[in-house]
Amino acid sequence: MASLHERSATAVRTPLSQRRALLALGGGNAVEWYDWMVYGLLASSIGPQFFPATDGLSSTMSALAVFAVGFAARPLGAIVFGTLADRLGRRLVMLLSIGSMVLTTTVIALLPSHAVIGVWAGVILLACRILQGLSTGIEAPLNSAYIVEMAPEGRTARFGSIISIYVQVGIVAASLVCFLTSEAVGPEAMGDWGWRIPFVIGALGGLFFLWLRRSLPETLHTAADAADPDTAQKPRRTGEVWAEVAHHKLALLTIIFVVAAAQAINYTWTTGLPNLARSAYAEDPSTVFAVTTLSGVVVGALYPLVGRLADRKRISRTFVVTRLAVVPLVFVVLAYQGKGMTTFALVMLVGAPVLAFTMGLYNTVSATLMPASCRVTGVGLGYAVGVAGFGGTAPYVLLWLQDAGAGWAFPVYVAVLCLLSVLLYMLAFRRGSVRAGS
Known part of the structure; x- marks a missing residue:
């Protein structure tokens, strides 16, 4: 633990610099989550534009399938960018991550529909979501590693919860902007062209935090390295980083299921249930957005606790x-x-504390399972596999089981993921794989 906080003392010395770092880090994270969630929330509007079908539910499920494919790119993002972060530094990869999100969000906002360019509309949309998957595949694990390395002694979870608040700000902002846009332009215009407005807003916000992140300090090197450039840590080879990750197999498996359970719950409430309400049950879109936003505010308020x-x-x-x-x-x-x-409103609000207790801790817990020397790579890979395999598919599985008359199976599936995550974590803890304030 000493070396970890030596880095913190060097990189972020004062409360003011800590606040600035948290703003740049958390704000960028909020924008990434905003951009990612806007697509999920607007799937029922995007689907008919890019995947025409005979009914709204089929188009929405096609759009959600693209949503899930984007998650499949996350492991590759973790592999490529995670290794760079552990070899060359955290700050460079943070800039690459948010820059990629800004670019692809802009393309989606301006992308012609299927009626204009045919099948290429869906192909380009899919390509953008894959690139966004690469970006988001590293964003959360990189932020988690950075927080563990910069947080003062005894405040690791509190700093982690602050980042979770920023994440929730991004999610709530996505719901709020979609709600306000829908109210301003009306349901018909929202499905026609209004859905593009939230993407434009996300791209502009991303540009601001891309600029702000330039001031983030580097936390990869030790205090001694910073004081003496002649002995500064040289970038390691990729094989060395991955050999160390392979050595911590149990920790990697634990991270996968810690993340899987949290994200399955997260996307059930933030994407699956709202789309179920709008597509399968034809609830009023504006009211659905309003309830989703209120639920998100409650979750964010619980994070500090x-x-x-x-x-x-x-x-x-x-x-x-x-x-x-x-x-x-x-x-x-x-x-x-x-x-x-x-x-619907009762289910969403009852789910608020569920989300707060799962999403408020899982990133910090994941980061404590890997040593600093391979932390971003290990956490990134585990995070990506967990989200791609279980989180991104949750909305689709929920709608599919509901359509098949087996809706009861979905909470059983999520409960099993939760129990597996606890079992693996306790095993890792007993074997000494848990670090940093746990």
Whole structure:
């Protein structure tokens, strides 16, 4: 732990510089999540534009399939950019990540529909989502590693919860902008051209935080390295980084399921249920956006409490207890089996503490499972596999099971993921694989 906080003292010395670093780091993270979530929230509007079909549900499921494919690119992003971050530094990769998101979001905002350029519209959209998957594949694990390396002693979870708040700001902003845009232009125009407006806003916000991130300090090197350039750590070879990741196989497997359970819950509430309400049950789009936004605000308000609790009671103990506690709560999704905005609102709001306790800790927990020398690569790979395999597919699986009359199976599936994550984490903890304040 000493070397970790020596880095923090060198990179971020004062409360003011800590706040600036958190703003640049968290703001960029918020923009990435905003851009990513806007697509999911607008899938029912995007689908008919790029994947024409005989009914709205089929078009929406095609758009959500592209949403899931974007997640499949995350492991590659973790492999490529994670290795660069562990070899050359964190800051360079942060700039590449948000720069890629800005570019692809701009392309989606301006992309002609299927009616204009035919099948190429869907192909280009898919390519953009794959590139965004590469970018987001490294964003969260890189931020988690950076927070663990810059946080003062005893405040790791609290700093991690601040980043989670920024993530929630991005998610809530996506819902709020979609709601306001829908209210301003109307449902018909929203489906025709209004859906492009939230993407334009995201691209502009990304440009600002791309500029702001230029001031972030580097945390890869030790204090001694910074003081003496002649002995500064030289970039390691890629094979050396991956050999170290391979040595921590149990930690990698644990990260996969810690992330898988959290993201399956996350995308169920932030994407799956809203699209189920709009496509399958024909709920009013503006009201759905409003409820989704309110739920997101409640989640964000709970994050600081989660961080303080984890720092006070230990990260490991808080993670295990809260992850087990959310298992019965995921079954609340079974209450929403047909059209009814009141029921939808209740399910979304009951799910708020579920999201807060799962999303508020999982990034920090993941970062504590790998040593600093291969942290971004290991966490990035585990995060990407967990999200691609279980998080990005959750909305599609939810709608598919509901359409097949087996909606009861979905919360069982998520509950099993939660239990596996706890089992693996406890095993890793007993074998000494957990570090940094746990």
